[in-house]
Amino acid sequence: MEKLSIIKIGGNIIEDEASLNAFLKLFSNLEGKKILVHGGGKRATHIASKLGIESKMVNGRRITDAETLEVITMVYGGLVNKNVVAKLQAMGTDAIGLTGADINSIQSDKRPVKEIDFGFVGDVKKVANNSIDKLIKADFTPVFCAITHDGKGQLLNTNADTITSTIAVGMSELYDTSIYYCFELNGVLQDFDDKDSVIKHIDSKTYQQLLKDEVISDGMIPKLDNCFDALHNGVQKVHIGNTSMLTKENELFTTITL
């Protein structure tokens, strides 16, 4: 099977122009088939506040009312996505920017209201792997933002890590698929105050121990949950680390296996 890399960049990389440019250069030069997924939460919060819209977060997740969805759509699908695509085009990568509505690539269900009403937030239901593959086979590089749709005309805000893992699961039917979650740190850290204390390998058993010992918290818990979901459903390998892990020049990153 041919290899496919699905690479996700976190908000701090997007926020910093120099980091974004450096990353996109690495991404552009990366050999083989690839897909990029980006978030943009910090930028959305910033633009929302300029518009006088307060950002409400619960458990690190954004409450997406109708007004917030408008901001998300403008910022993720417009500003961030199109800037990334334009930069990649300038670097010679034939990128195409997508939401999950484009080519019906990712359909979601609006999250049911339980204790919390998250509003227009989607949980991924279906990834159109064959449609995405048509783009890849035509030598386009898909760049997904964190928006999906319900198939009935409603856009939905969807976690970028989850989009990454579900695209990877869908594409793993067609390719030997690896995920790279890139963020500003070198990997999952044993000691958060020591940025070099990277845990090089995590499996299901060590993950339970890390949870128990409270070594990991916040966004790292759903991120690792996504990693294991992907691995349980056909993805070959998942890596978490700084963008330099893409060239393997920096040995310091975390690899997750079952």
Ligand SMILES: Nc1ncnc2c1ncn2[C@@H]1O[C@H](COP(=O)(O)OP(=O)(O)OP(=O)(O)O)[C@@H](O)[C@H]1O
């Ligand atoms: N042991 C740990 N090692 C590394 N990061 C940890 C650890 N425990 C908690 N974290 C937190 O997890 C965060 C990573 O998850 P988060 O979802 O915020 O990242 P991201 O991919 O940059 O996000 P986004 O897509 O929202 O921009 C880190 O920024 C860090 O604050």
